[in-house]
Amino acid sequence: MTKVLVSGFRGSMGTQACKMIETDPELELVAVYSPNLKTTDAADYGLPTDCKVFNQLADIQTDADVWVDFSTPTGAFENAKFALDHNMVPVIGTSGMTEAQVVELEKLAEQTNTKGLIVPNFGLSAVLLMQFAKQAAKYFPDAEIIEMHHADKKDAPSGTAINTAKMIVAGRESKGTEYPTVETLPGARGADYEGVHIHAVRLPGYVAHEEVLFGGQGEALTIRQDSFDRASFMHGLNIAIKNIQKLNGFEIGLENVL
Template sequence: MAEKIRVVVIGAKGRMGRETVQAILKDEELELVGAVDRTLDGVSVSDVLGVDAGSVQFSNDVEKTLVETKPDVMVDFTTPAVMKGNIDKAIQFGVRPVVGTTGMTPEEIAAWDQACKERGIGGVIAPNFAIGALLMMRFAAEAARFLPHVEIIEMHHDQKLDAPSGTAIKTLELISQAREQMGQGHPNEHESIAGARGGEIEGMRVHSVRLPGYVAHQQVIFGGLGQTLTIRHDSINRESFMPGVVLSCKEVMKYEGMVYGLENLLF
């Protein structure tokens, strides 16, 4: 039997971290060897999360955990403020980062890509791990060839820190590859309230909603002569992201360099 892939989860006490820990424990090819949370140290993962994680304990020190547990993969669901340092540490110790936190720049992704290649390891940064969301983005890029006028409304829980979401940015990037840059709306339009027309990327508008009750939702709205087309995806709960996380933990072992977007592992 092949050896299991050893995984450390950073932010393991958070909402996404808890789901990730459970998904790893359920998968026969993965092994949870470490869990990090800045508020916990030396306490049982099983006791805190109510799962059977064996002898694995929480640590509040990322670097110490990477050195002591010698994982193959580090899954990070933290915040933009700490995520970047965690990726640097993982690559430094030859651990493959799988990152669901968003908020990095293209230049940072390129630098991590080069660093991973120099260490001979892979990495995955995924704005969205839900398979349905990836299909939404793929369908949107196809639709933009025929209906180039498009706006995005993305809706998330009110604890999300970045706006627009990484999924919205990735969707706009894919659409921009399928259509020419163009202006939208009336050339003389004006906002009586600043920001009413949303943010703009290459002429496309994006609107961010942050309210309690939401998890992660996005609709891509296309307009044409006498018609509109809406492509919408809804993550009803965080379990929707877990098949993509588990897939990434396995597929990242086959790559060198940083893969940006789970669609590159699927399609």
């Protein structure tokens, strides 16, 4: 039985995570955390009576094996440090951490002999898209990314899009071509990650979607994935929680536990 704490349990993803854990006989929801709660009574949130509710990081005392984080970019970093210091494996679904923060967590995991995982996207279709994009970049070094998310997503571009760009760069055998353009409106070409342009869309009605466009001489390739419901991410989260033993230190990407 793997014992789990969920941080950010009141959000859309956190709520889905709690439901998934509660219905899996191999998992146990032992605690939840969210700052500034007015009450710490599990019944007030529809949680099992034996599930502990915490509203202060320093007050957390739990025997959880895994810390699942769906909080905020600023909160997730401090939460991950707390988890590593208390012998819990952080599985972080919150995007927006800086490169420096990730490096610090990698060092802390090594010092504490603990594992951890940042997952830019729990959707299996998104994981496969990134893998396919890396392979395609070998033959199509010219690529751009369009990521589309719900209007409430704060960070742009998404962690998935940034990770996709990194994998495209890693898969290239030559640099993409630089095409001189003049932006008649600033930002028209999107963000630029080592020559891969990323365009972020935020609109109501969307959940999480991504297209990678590759262009070559006389041909083009498009890879697309769509997540229509947040429940679709729970399969990947379930896999991550149950396969933390496959991790080698602190790693990034669901593919590390598949």
